[in-house]
Amino acid sequence: MRKTLLKMTIVIILIISYIYICSIISIPQDIVIFEGDKLNLKIATGLSLSSKNEETLLTASNVNKQKISKTGVDNLDLNLFGNIKVKNVNVSVIPKTTVIPVGTAIGMKLYTKGVLVVGMSQIDTENNEKKKPYENSGIEQGDTILEVNNNQIENTEDLIKEVNNSKGNAITIKYLRENKTMETSITPVKSKEEYKIGLWVRDAAAGVGTLTFYEPSTNLFMALGHGISDIDTEKIVDIASGELITANIISIIKGKKGSPGEVRGTIESGNSIGKIYKNTNFGVYGTVTNKNSILSNSSEELEVASRDEIKEGKAQIICQLDNSGRKIYDIEIEKIYINNNQDNKSMLIKITDEELIEKTGGIIQGMSGAPVIQNGKFIGAVTNVLVNDPTQGYAVFGDILIKQIRSGM
Numbered sequence: 001m002r003k004t005l006l007k008m009t010i011v012i013i014l015i016i017s018y019i020y021i022c023s024i025i026s027i028p029q030d031i032v033i034f035e036g037d038k039l040n041l042k043i044a045t046g047l048s049l050s051s052k053n054e055e056t057l058l059t060a061s062n063v064n065k066q067k068i069s070k071t072g073v074d075n076l077d078l079n080l081f082g083n084i085k086v087k088n089v090n091v092s093v094i095p096k097t098t099v100i101p102v103g104t105a106i107g108m109k110l111y112t113k114g115v116l117v118v119g120m121s122q123i124d125t126e127n128n129e130k131k132k133p134y135e136n137s138g139i140e141q142g143d144t145i146l147e148v149n150n151n152q153i154e155n156t157e158d159l160i161k162e163v164n165n166s167k168g169n170a171i172t173i174k175y176l177r178e179n180k181t182m183e184t185s186i187t188p189v190k191s192k193e194e195y196k197i198g199l200w201v202r203d204a205a206a207g208v209g210t211l212t213f214y215e216p217s218t219n220l221f222m223a224l225g226h227g228i229s230d231i232d233t234e235k236i237v238d239i240a241s242g243e244l245i246t247a248n249i250i251s252i253i254k255g256k257k258g259s260p261g262e263v264r265g266t267i268e269s270g271n272s273i274g275k276i277y278k279n280t281n282f283g284v285y286g287t288v289t290n291k292n293s294i295l296s297n298s299s300e301e302l303e304v305a306s307r308d309e310i311k312e313g314k315a316q317i318i319c320q321l322d323n324s325g326r327k328i329y330d331i332e333i334e335k336i337y338i339n340n341n342q343d344n345k346s347m348l349i350k351i352t353d354e355e356l357i358e359k360t361g362g363i364i365q366g367m368s369g370a371p372v373i374q375n376g377k378f379i380g381a382v383t384n385v386l387v388n389d390p391t392q393g394y395a396v397f398g399d400i401l402i403k404q405i406r407s408g409m
Contacts (some may be wrong), residue, residue, distance in 0.1 A: 017356060020044055024086055027078060028341045032403040034306045039091070041339065049076045049089060052299045056265050076339055079196030080312050094406055097301050099213040101193045101371035101378050102221075103326040106211045107247040107267030108143070108276060110228055112147040112152050113240040114176065118232035119200035126190050133197045137184045139175060142233040145201065146181070147174040154240075155203040163188050164195050165232040170196075176238070205237045206228060208247050210319055210369035211273070212381045212401070214288050216301060218403050221274055224283045224369040225383035225396050226344055242276030244286055246293050255361035255390035263321065263366025281405050282344050283369065283381070283398060304398045305377035307338050310347070317382060319370040321359055329353035333374070334392075344383040344396035347372075362390030 023044040033039065043049070051281065078087040090368050117139060117286075123182040141221045148162035148171050162171065170187040188195040207228050214221040222241045223244065226235040253260030276286035313334050320326040348374070351362045360367070360390040363385035370382040372395050381401065387392040 003171040005313045030341055032399055035093055035095050037306045046081050048079050051076055054385030062210045062242055067145055074221050098301050099215050099378050100301050101318055102211040103371050104211050105147050105210050105247045105249055105320045107245045107270050109206050109241045110237050110242040114144045115159055115237050116201050117141055117143045117202045118202050120198055122193050123189050123196050123198050126192050130191045133186050133189050134199055137186050145177040156201055156272040163197055174228050199377040208366055212369045212371050219288045221285050221288050222285050225279050227279050239279045244273040245270035255364045258387055261361050302378045308361050310379050315374040317370045317372050319367050329356040345394040346397040347395045378403050
């Protein structure tokens with residue numbers, strides 16, 4: 001009897017512990033809300049959020065009732081039973097703002113910081129030997145070369161020049177990997193034409209997508225809803241600068257199950273719209289310098305909705321699928337992940353507009369960044385498509401996009 005009671009007690013303790021662990025893990029470390037909004041957190045009884053000076057105290061009973069009115073960043077402690085600290089939670093409170101949703105097709109040119117390593121190959125030397133100078137250097141595909149022999153590398157021409165100037169002597173290379181600067185050395189070998197180190201590099205990237213909005217109070221813009229990744233490394237391109245330009249749509253490839261569609265366009269004769277300063281997982285950001293190239297006006301200015309205001313049900317997206325201009329199409333918001341701050345999959349959406357489905361099959365590549373509107377407010381941007389059902393995909397919350405803009409000012 002005692003053994004049975006002991007086992008039941010242990011099981012109950014394990015269940016309670018599991019519930020608390022899940023509750024703690026489910027609370028994000030970084031939360032962004034608009035001024036005057038509620039936190040919308042699920043906190044188990046016994047857990048509380050408090051500021052360093054304990055001016056803010058949120059418990060399971062009042063966390064979703066108390067509105068946060070002070071803008072800025074509040075560093076809170078998640079405590080268990082009042083005094084056992086288990087986690088730091090940073091709450092960023094941003095002021096309400098308005099934006100002008102755009103939805104036009106645009107092109108982007110991004111220029112990297114240094115040069116990106118996209119591949120490696122052996123070198124056929126002048127003596128008909130096959131060598132791999134990069135072996136044992138530690139450099140990998142996806143790294144960014146910043147300096148050679150303490151000289152800054154801004155493009156592929158700079159790297160070629162430094163390698164040839166070595167005359168076969170070892171060169172010191174400073175490179176970047178996942179925000180960590182590292183150093184190594186490589187001894188170039190002489191091919192039949194010039195000195196080489198066996199690395200394939202790239203110093204620029206380009207893409208076509210959709211301009212989501214610009215903020216009239218700052219002239220800052222956001223596009224895409226996701227970052228531009230290198231085609232070879234699949235990593236977000238770390239940029240030094242970039243340019244936003246107009247694009248002409250050439251054709252539409254309709255999406256179908258298992259095969260995403262695509263908006264095909266050209267930027268060869270495009271006009272400059274603005275300068276890009278940031279490429280992130282949540283989109284591309286910059287400053288508008290030529291409003292005349294944007295097909296929108298101040299009468300379309302909308303307030304950015306808080307998460308509390310977004311509802312499951314009918315909404316609209318704005319996008320451009322031909323050179324006659326942008327149009328509004330109907331969608332359905334099927335699910336809202338209100339506590340998500342980690343990625344750009346904030347809302348599950350479904351295309352319901354028959355005209356759009358007829359043209360594209362649903363969400364296709366190039367529509368990423370299409371602004372989402374509900375009840376006269378801007379609520380987010382299209383980001384991803386579900387490969388097995390092109391009528392479905394994801395959108396990111398508008399407050400996340402505004403937070404990204406604020407962090408770059």
